[in-house]
Amino acid sequence: MPHPLHTRVTELLGCDHPILQTGMGWVATPKLTAAASNAGAFGFLAAATIPPAEVEDAILEVKKQTDRPFGVNFLMDAPGADVIAEAIIRQGVRAAGYNRAPDAALIRKLKQGGVVCVPTCGAVKHAVKAEQLGADIVIVQGAEGGGHTGPIPTSLLAPAAAEAVRVPVVAAGGFRDGRGLVAALAFGAEGIAMGTRFLMTAESPLPEASYERYRRAEMTDVVVSTALDGMPQRMIANELLARLEKAGPVRKLWMAFQNALALRAETGASIGDLLRSGLAMRRNQKLTNAQLLMAANAPILARIGVADGDPVNGYLASGTVAGLIGDRPTCEALVRRIVEEAEQTLSRLCP
Ligand SMILES: Cc1cc2nc3c(=O)[nH]c(=O)nc-3n(C[C@H](O)[C@H](O)[C@H](O)COP(=O)(O)O)c2cc1C
Numbered sequence: 001m002p003h004p005l006h007t008r009v010t011e012l013l014g015c016d017h018p019i020l021q022t023g024m025g026w027v028a029t030p031k032l033t034a035a036a037s038n039a040g041a042f043g044f045l046a047a048a049t050i051p052p053a054e055v056e057d058a059i060l061e062v063k064k065q066t067d068r069p070f071g072v073n074f075l076m077d078a079p080g081a082d083v084i085a086e087a088i089i090r091q092g093v094r095a096a097g098y099n100r101a102p103d104a105a106l107i108r109k110l111k112q113g114g115v116v117c118v119p120t121c122g123a124v125k126h127a128v129k130a131e132q133l134g135a136d137i138v139i140v141q142g143a144e145g146g147g148h149t150g151p152i153p154t155s156l157l158a159p160a161a162a163e164a165v166r167v168p169v170v171a172a173g174g175f176r177d178g179r180g181l182v183a184a185l186a187f188g189a190e191g192i193a194m195g196t197r198f199l200m201t202a203e204s205p206l207p208e209a210s211y212e213r214y215r216r217a218e219m220t221d222v223v224v225s226t227a228l229d230g231m232p233q234r235m236i237a238n239e240l241l242a243r244l245e246k247a248g249p250v251r252k253l254w255m256a257f258q259n260a261l262a263l264r265a266e267t268g269a270s271i272g273d274l275l276r277s278g279l280a281m282r283r284n285q286k287l288t289n290a291q292l293l294m295a296a297n298a299p300i301l302a303r304i305g306v307a308d309g310d311p312v313n314g315y316l317a318s319g320t321v322a323g324l325i326g327d328r329p330t331c332e333a334l335v336r337r338i339v340e341e342a343e344q345t346l347s348r349l350c351p
Contacts, residue, residue: 004346005181005339007190008168009137012116013095014069016040017339018191019181020139020170021198021331022120023073023097024147024317025049025299026307027205028198030058032331034065035203039335044071044097049299052080056087063091071095071118076103089113097139099148107134120172120193122150127161127169137168139193145173146195146319149224149234155187162188174321178341182349196319199306202330207309211328213238213316219323228315229298236316240301252297259300 009018021028021036021043028046036043045062047055055072062070074084076098085106088096095116107117111134119130120139127138140161142154150157158171171184172193184192199206200214213236223237227244235241247255298315305314329337 004185005342007185009170009191012136012168013042013071015042017335018170018185019335019338020044020118020172020191020193022139022172022193022195023048023071024195024199024306026303028073029205030061030065032198032201032203032205033070034062034068035201035331036198036335037062037066037068037070039331040068040339041331041335042069042071042095044073044095047072047074047084048078049303052083055084056091059087059091059093069094071097071116073097075100076106077101081106085110088115095137102130102133104133111136118170121161122148122157123152124157124160124164127165131165131167135167137170137190138165139170139172140189141193142171142173143224144234144320146199146234146322147317148231149173150232158184158187158189174319176321176325178338178343179345181338181342182345195317196322197325197334198331199318200322200325200328201334202328204328206306209309210306210311210314210316213311214318214322215326215328217318217322219320222318222320222322228301233298233315233317234319236311236318236322238305238314238316239312240305240315256297259297 005018007018017040019041021041023044023046025046026049028044030045033043033045045058050058072088072093074081093115095118096110097118099120102119110117116136117134118137118139119135120141121127121130122141127140130138140157142157143149143151144154154171154173162169168190170191170193171187171189175192175194176197181192217236221237222234224232224234225241226232227241301315302317304310305316
């Protein structure tokens, strides 16, 4: 009998353990990605917050720090997605992660280039569609998960998705330990993907002041709001969120405008790029004009919260699980602990 912790996911991704570190914007840097992979998990580099022309250098940076396989997560409907896909293929990156707006032609190209395609979905019907479009593994993120999130809890979404698709499913949303990993396997998933837990590790770039907010958060402090970009996002309730929820449309518009300009200055995106990205987002997410303007807020506010270390004025994307996490281990110690606890849990259940 194969060992329960060796699954089709560990086979396809070439990692030791069925544990994925997700592509969190500003957080999943080369250092964190390499540390997760070196620990025997599978790291995803977040490319959505790197100018497309610089993604190849970031991939090379990961390669300097690990010889283990890793992935790159990017937005398929953002300007420069083709540049990123080419860098992934050229550099022989093991896997590509993506979520909203899967692009059939780009997926075909990645697969022809030998890249394992790993989309993230928040609903069973999206998982089925993702499989039809060529996914090799589908991550399903339940409502507990950090950042953009759907309404279905992981405990229902993971088993329903595992029944609905033939490719292996990875469960995301609410995982932090070995008991959770075993529960995911029991649901029919073949691994777990964790955002918040890896955000709170020694190799994560999260500055101390922001880390303290996450460490001190109770589960009830982690809320879902549409105030940030018009779509439901799970985050730690802080001063910024209180301000945004109170702001009228004119104030929000002004904030969105300022943030879009800041994003432009930082990423080198032209006004045309921003407009194209915004219009694609509106088409794919069915956003109204007002929501579209609000969406320009999100990346900069996230940077302020998780990279600049200002937990008062920044957006603190977080899973509910932050309320149960109170330490900052290295990726190595974390992965070892999860695997040991999973082994103990399996022997407790099946002595
Ligand atoms: C700080 C933070 C940033 C995130 N950024 C992104 C992102 O840029 N793109 C994305 O697809 N998901 C993003 N997510 C969602 C995660 O990739 C992942 O799906 C989610 O965190 C899983 O739930 P968990 O936090 O309970 O582990 C983010 C999550 C967090 C906590």
